[in-house]
Amino acid sequence: MARPGKRPTDDLLTPTLQDAGEGQAAPGKRPFRLQSQIWIGVLGGVVPVFLLGMINAGRLRLPAEQRRRMLLLGLAALAAILALWSWAQFSAYGQASADAPGFRRGIRLANQILGVLLYLAYSRLQQVADRRFQFAGGKHASLWIPGIAVLLAGFALQFAVLAGLAALPAGVRP
Numbered sequence: 490m491a492r493p494g495k496r497p498t499d500d501l502l503t504p505t506l507q508d509a510g511e512g513q514a515a516p517g518k519r520p521f522r523l524q525s526q527i528w529i530g531v532l533g534g535v536v537p538v539f540l541l542g543m544i545n546a547g548r549l550r551l552p553a554e555q556r557r558r559m560l561l562l563g564l565a566a567l568a569a570i571l572a573l574w575s576w577a578q579f580s581a582y583g584q585a586s587a588d589a590p591g592f593r594r595g596i597r598l599a600n601q602i603l604g605v606l607l608y609l610a611y612s613r614l615q616q617v618a619d620r621r622f623q624f625a626g627g628k629h630a631s632l633w634i635p636g637i638a639v640l641l642a643g644f645a646l647q648f649a650v651l652a653g654l655a656a657l658p659a660g661v662r663p
Contacts, residue, residue: 534600537643
């Protein structure tokens with residue numbers, strides 16, 4: 490509704506970050522640029538995006554409800570990639586195709602696609618807090634060293650989980 494003395498377009502020009510109050514990063518810890526995190530999803534997949542997203546959420550001081558959403562989304566993506574890998578590895582179809590040259594490539598591609606989708610969801614949840622941080626004059630931290638560390642940790646964790654599943658005895662496998 491138009492207020493007396495105001496044109497309808499005046500609402501378009503009002504700042505959206507007027508209640509930015511606590512929009513700054515945690516003391517001593519600057520958040521990472523959201524747009525740079527897509528490369529973590531492309532290169533590493535679900536696990537590195539999950540780890541980095543949760544770290545960044547803490548640095549942006551997201552509310553507990555948004556962190557829970559991020560945690561649930563991350564766990565759902567992890568469960569999806571684990572279920573896909575388990576199905577492909579232990580089903581009759583998977584056993585027939587496990588030796589095919591494209592098997593590992595397909596799992597890796599699915600992991601990367603799920604990683605990018607998880608990044609998009611995390612980016613959407615962190616967007617307002619990141620804008621508040623930028624509006625308050627904050628500078629983002631470099632993602633080079635933490636990004637490489639998260640990629641390596643993600644690869645190690647994925648290897649440990651998948652190698653553990655592959656080593657299960659035949660009667661215990663999912």
